[in-house]
Amino acid sequence: MNENYDTPKCESLVETVKKSLRTSDSIGIERCIQCGACTSSCPAARYSDYNPRNVMKRVKEDDWSVIEDKTIWNCFYCYTCNLRCPRNNSPSQVAQVLRQMAINKGIGIERLSVLFEYPESFAKLGISQIPAPYIGQMEEDLGKHWQHFRDNLEDIREELGLDPLTIEDERGEIKTLLKGIGFEDRFARLKEMATEEGEDE
Amino acid sequence: MCPFGLILYMAFLTHLFMNDTKKPSGIFICHCGGNISDNIDIKQLKKSFPDSKVFDYEYLCSNRGQQYLKDEIEYSGLERVVVGACTPAKHENLFKKCASQCGMNQEFLKVVNLREQCSWVHTDSDRATHKAFSMLNSGMLRLFRAQPIEHESLPINPNALIIGGGISGINAALNLANSGVHTYLVEKETTIGGNVAKIGKIFSPERLVEECAMCSLSPLMNEIASHPNIELLTHCEIRNIDSTTGNFQVSIIQNPRYVTDKCVCCGKCAEVCPVVTENEFNCGSKDKKAISIKFAQAVPQIYSVNPEHCIEIKGGKCGRCREVCNVGAIDFSQKDKPVEVQVGAIIAATGFDEYNPSSKPQYGYGRFPNVTTQMELARILGVNGPTHGKLLRPSDAKKPKNVVMIQCVGSRDEKSSGNRYCSRYCCMAALKHASLIKKKYPDVNVTICYIDMRAFGLYENYYRAVQEMGVQFVRGRPAEIAERDNFELVVKVEDTLNQQLMELPADMVVLSAAMEPSEGTQQIARIMDTNLSEDGFIKERHSKLRPVDTSKEGIFVCGSAQSPKDVTDSIAQSGLAASRAHAFLSAGEISLDPHIAVADPGVCTLCGKCGTCPFGAISIEDEVKIDPLVCNGCGYCTSLCDEGAIHVRGYSREELLAEIGGLAEAGDTIVFASRNIAYSTIDNIGSSAQDYPSSTKIIKVPTTTIVTAEMIDMAFDKGASHVVFVEEPPDNQIGEIIYPLAEARFLGFNAEYGDRLHLKKAYIPHAKGLSDMFSSLEEVEK
Numbered sequence: 001m002n003e004n005y006d007t008p009k010c011e012s013l014v015e016t017v018k019k020s021l022r023t024s025d026s027i028g029i030e031r032c033i034q035c036g037a038c039t040s041s042c043p044a045a046r047y048s049d050y051n052p053r054n055v056m057k058r059v060k061e062d063d064w065s066v067i068e069d070k071t072i073w074n075c076f077y078c079y080t081c082n083l084r085c086p087r088n089n090s091p092s093q094v095a096q097v098l099r100q101m102a103i104n105k106g107i108g109i110e111r112l113s114v115l116f117e118y119p120e121s122f123a124k125l126g127i128s129q130i131p132a133p134y135i136g137q138m139e140e141d142l143g144k145h146w147q148h149f150r151d152n153l154e155d156i157r158e159e160l161g162l163d164p165l166t167i168e169d170e171r172g173e174i175k176t177l178l179k180g181i182g183f184e185d186r187f188a189r190l191k192e193m194a195t196e197e198g199e200d201e
Numbered sequence: 202m203c204p205f206g207l208i209l210y211m212a213f214l215t216h217l218f219m220n221d222t223k224k225p226s227g228i229f230i231c232h233c234g235g236n237i238s239d240n241i242d243i244k245q246l247k248k249s250f251p252d253s254k255v256f257d258y259e260y261l262c263s264n265r266g267q268q269y270l271k272d273e274i275e276y277s278g279l280e281r282v283v284v285g286a287c288t289p290a291k292h293e294n295l296f297k298k299c300a301s302q303c304g305m306n307q308e309f310l311k312v313v314n315l316r317e318q319c320s321w322v323h324t325d326s327d328r329a330t331h332k333a334f335s336m337l338n339s340g341m342l343r344l345f346r347a348q349p350i351e352h353e354s355l356p357i358n359p360n361a362l363i364i365g366g367g368i369s370g371i372n373a374a375l376n377l378a379n380s381g382v383h384t385y386l387v388e389k390e391t392t393i394g395g396n397v398a399k400i401g402k403i404f405s406p407e408r409l410v411e412e413c414a415m416c417s418l419s420p421l422m423n424e425i426a427s428h429p430n431i432e433l434l435t436h437c438e439i440r441n442i443d444s445t446t447g448n449f450q451v452s453i454i455q456n457p458r459y460v461t462d463k464c465v466c467c468g469k470c471a472e473v474c475p476v477v478t479e480n481e482f483n484c485g486s487k488d489k490k491a492i493s494i495k496f497a498q499a500v501p502q503i504y505s506v507n508p509e510h511c512i513e514i515k516g517g518k519c520g521r522c523r524e525v526c527n528v529g530a531i532d533f534s535q536k537d538k539p540v541e542v543q544v545g546a547i548i549a550a551t552g553f554d555e556y557n558p559s560s561k562p563q564y565g566y567g568r569f570p571n572v573t574t575q576m577e578l579a580r581i582l583g584v585n586g587p588t589h590g591k592l593l594r595p596s597d598a599k600k601p602k603n604v605v606m607i608q609c610v611g612s613r614d615e616k617s618s619g620n621r622y623c624s625r626y627c628c629m630a631a632l633k634h635a636s637l638i639k640k641k642y643p644d645v646n647v648t649i650c651y652i653d654m655r656a657f658g659l660y661e662n663y664y665r666a667v668q669e670m671g672v673q674f675v676r677g678r679p680a681e682i683a684e685r686d687n688f689e690l691v692v693k694v695e696d697t698l699n700q701q702l703m704e705l706p707a708d709m710v711v712l713s714a715a716m717e718p719s720e721g722t723q724q725i726a727r728i729m730d731t732n733l734s735e736d737g738f739i740k741e742r743h744s745k746l747r748p749v750d751t752s753k754e755g756i757f758v759c760g761s762a763q764s765p766k767d768v769t770d771s772i773a774q775s776g777l778a779a780s781r782a783h784a785f786l787s788a789g790e791i792s793l794d795p796h797i798a799v800a801d802p803g804v805c806t807l808c809g810k811c812g813t814c815p816f817g818a819i820s821i822e823d824e825v826k827i828d829p830l831v832c833n834g835c836g837y838c839t840s841l842c843d844e845g846a847i848h849v850r851g852y853s854r855e856e857l858l859a860e861i862g863g864l865a866e867a868g869d870t871i872v873f874a875s876r877n878i879a880y881s882t883i884d885n886i887g888s889s890a891q892d893y894p895s896s897t898k899i900i901k902v903p904t905t906t907i908v909t910a911e912m913i914d915m916a917f918d919k920g921a922s923h924v925v926f927v928e929e930p931p932d933n934q935i936g937e938i939i940y941p942l943a944e945a946r947f948l949g950f951n952a953e954y955g956d957r958l959h960l961k962k963a964y965i966p967h968a969k970g971l972s973d974m975f976s977s978l979e980e981v982e983k
Contacts, residue, residue: 026615028615033653034697035652035677035697036676036677036678036694036697037677037679039700041563041681042680045695053695053697080680084563086616
């Protein structure tokens, strides 16, 4: 897939964000009134320095340094900002565009590499799995109840009369889709970047 | 061409076109004090019309000029007259009046635009003179095809109807009644008063004063009840309006009150009534009986029974109210009563509803008892409210310590659960309530969470005064409200001015909910068949020039039925609506523009194509019926009729073909210009001292949708190089509808005629764009 659908080459950040495939047509970047409904709704903002309202402001002001700001990686796509923005904005989508721009510049690959298990399991099983680095934290946060679910998921499903969780990609549909969007090349390039980054350190 | 040759050629042409017409005709050419005669050789022009009497005069529009015109018409017995003068927009009516004073039909006089569209825009005298000839000549040819028209008018019913008895309707009714108009005031509730009766206090523009709403309202309500020119119809709904402009037949249903007007309002009935119900007037507090009066000052002063709650009406046995009523006013046998009224003008004053904030679940309205709206707070603070004016929170009737207000709830919100507009009153309402609380309870903390404080105009003084009272302001739109133990609340908001996330503790949160068009507003717009705005308010004809006229002649709108408004603005606007309605009624009759579509039943095959009239003016039953009040003469229907059975008076096929035939010559650009904005824009080229080639010739049409392939062919057959359509822009009421149709028709023609055909939108200030276009078409030819 052409990289430019994600981050089309534009004069300004606002234009890039608006034209990106990742943002909705109705997105109202210029209309943002800085009301802060996003930030006050944002769980990431509550526990870190991430401030979606401020990210929107910097995009509007065409401050390209926002791409290098580490806090843009704190959004975890809960989309509450999207739900509450009175101007039909989505700081969550904007963060996605900014992150891709960062990756294009070789910034932040270490933020991405911890998540590599997601795409890998998706390509293999047709469903994403929680990456190993997160499991310990989740055990701590969600406790035994969750561990029980995780460990006995197939049995519980069987008990409930549900099919096994893995999706049999019998007709190769997932593979075709991933091929169509150039997944393998893209993923390979990211992995390469991550390796180089690791070597640099 | 040498001047002599030109004259010969002109004489030949004149002869060719006019020898079949024997009506005595005259041409009058006005010098316009040199404006025309300096550039057009009038002597030479006069010689080119051997078959007509030709006159010229220094200032034809002067009193002496008009007399000259009338004298010569009578002396020479003229039956067709062309006047070459300034734009017809200026003096055509004046000259037509002269003609009719001489016993001529007005349609037999035509003004040809020799100033704005000839002498002022063509610098070369020979060319200007030549064009003047073809303009006068084609004008005369067109006149020989003209048909006489009689001007008609319809009488207007002198009565008025006001729909809605809130502050706007009350004020409009009093204004009309005081100017002698018999006025019906219809209200769906059991009393007039509307929302102003509920709000307790009204904010004031000049200074920190909150006036008692009821003290202002109550005398007006009593005046309504006693006014000899007002017929008050409460507890009524409008079912149907049969609309012929100026003569509306209104069908109303009066719902039963089960109490007759013998009621003396003693209140004994309510004392004995065993059914306690929720009181909507007091935001649902349980302090009302099944027989009740809405509030003490209600007008009319008559109790009413709520049939949904009354035991007797629901079929049970009670009747206690009837037993205690000394005057025998209780009547359980009352039924719906139809009322019919005839009026000439209608004012819709159907008001607003408060937005229901439960559509914003993050604020917990409806789930958390201590989250209220500003209207509910107004009731709580009102001395006739559920707490008798004491600030007590709903959950446990405790006095709150921290009150947080949230602005723009359901306003300035692009989500489908909100409204895009600013509701205009809420900043001031929040400030008013903050002030009332601070005055009475200085120890209560009031915080207003806002995005922008909009205390427009003189209200800024009020805002400043409230700031000085120690009210806190936080700039941020809160994300959500959480409820903790004991109904305590927490408002989560970012103070965007210093990037601080805050959790404001609150005993009570007040939501400044949007003002939405009331259900009644939407209903009545359907019944009246008037346009609504995108946001559901009744749309005015023009936001600046016709702010209270609706899309229907004789129907007006005011107050919050038209857009969100405070009390002050509603009263101002309702006065205007009354004045507009009065002006409409006092004309006594509507004169109908005769230049509208007419159908010839002899030729019509009832195919029904013209029934798609975009203005809904045409209905087809046994024959094609065209409503003369709705038709604006745009001419679109004529292009739909294959039989030629329909035409616009003054713009028939024969007239237009005669004009085109007389006007078009080799190399010309023939311009069809819509008669209002497009034609004025072309006039403006002249007024703004620009020029264009004399081969550009203008033909006025109602709209370009009237132009047919036959007419375009005629222009090209005569040698024209280009044909241009200049159309009204799609930003006025007619243009919005006509422009897309004109464009579609143009595109259809374009396929056939290619780049010899052009379409241009006209904007009056942008005359240069048009003159440049006309010039560029000539360039292409060279």
